[in-house]
Amino acid sequence: MTDLFQYVPGNTPLHRMNPITKILLTLSVCIAAFLTDNLFVLLFLLVFDLMIGVVAGAARKAFSIFRGLFKVSLFLFVLQALFVRRGNRLFWIITDEGLLTAASVVLRLLVVCLPLALVLTVTQVSDIANAMVQVLHVPYAYAFTLTTAIRFIPQFMEEMSGIMEAQTARGVEFDSQNFFKKLGMLLPLCAPLLISSVRRTGATATAAEVRGFDLRTRESGYKRYGFGLVDLAALLISAALITGAVLIP
């Protein structure tokens, strides 16, 4: 889980692509997924996502995200199939439309989640933030919020497991198989975790300030983010995905 949002270095076309293009491509996949109701288009988008994973050299990660989402998807599928009442009854209370809706909801979830996780695998958050400031003229404070939020995820996890280890050492059974029992034991940990995080956030803000946070301007970034052929190709693909989603009934 900790490595879900972690950058994996590489030199694939996706790594070299402008961060803004990558975000546009990701958003296009998401928009296309919400514009279409066609199951085949959704299936195509899912295959496209997995292909992106392969091109990014993160095929294993893409499949593991896919596997990780499987349980949630199954739950969603059953829920949708049970609650959608329209269409012809197939058996018990299940209708054909219910099944179709359930399938499209699940596919949409997978199609949308995969590229969002993958974009962070091939792009450093700082590059996304810097490119947003440089190219899209987003105020730096907002970009900084984004990078800090994502940077804190592994630290949060580390702290959480630290607190859990400390509790385990004092006899709390975190290895219990009972989900509700485990949840009951985890909830009291939220307070210390929250307090330590807030304290740490304050310290990080001071650390940023003493290293010139307030002096930063749009031109401050050392790295420059140009647009190349690979970006053009990605933009064309993005346009094609959205057009396809709109045109194919």
Add this chain to the structure above:
Amino acid sequence: MIELQALTFRYAGADRDALHDITLTIPDGAFLGIIGPAGAGKSTLAHCLSGVIPHAVRGDFYGAVRVDGLDTADSRLTDLSCIVGTVFQDVDSQIISSVVEDELLYGLENFGVPREEIEERLTFALEQTGIAPLRHRAIASLSGGQRQKVAIASLIALRPKILVLDEPTGELDPSSSRQIFSLLRRLNRETGMTVIVVEQKIMLLCEFAERLIVLSDGRIERDGTVREVLGDIAGLEAIGVNCPRSARFSSLLSEKTGRPVPVCVNADEAVEAARRLIG
């Protein structure tokens, strides 16, 4: 130059002063070590020197701290940070970026270091702290000691006029600690950077610092050259400062033989002192 005048600070909600009536002058180009038992006010003093107190910590602040003529209470933290670089004790909360290179770039970019100079400063800081191979690594994947080096390197790259370090070798092994102190001494001698180190490892301080301040209970108990301060072993131990064995040895030697023995700050000097007494 840093001047502290009757500085007293009490944290909000505390029932006693963390620092009490501190008057101190630190000239440009000094290499100053600050030691003292836990809770003596060392980190508080470091925060006062860098302006973090009173800007980012709540409490009652009396007296004045002037850094290069700027009164820290009246100046913006950003303006102070152009003069004073600070390495905090809690390394994790100091790190801002996800990747080592970005962490070093952060300050360089903000302070507007010219583009053509950035690469040279970056490589220098990485190489001198011994983390050049980690340049493109994710900080989350580094050990505590490596993170500490990243934090130090990110400040070294900025080349501030005054560098304040709060226990910079807390997570480092002995050889890395020496490496960092050697680097600090070189920067101090070659560039005239004022270096102020809060440290528990007294051996290292005695070897590298020129002046030593001993804090206890928020007050300055001793202030002088390393040899002056180490001259009173019994006094230091009463305060709770663990003295280097070489200094204890020279003090014992003098006590037992009744002859004056110069204060020894390392093993070689202790051997020399013993040899002179014997032969």
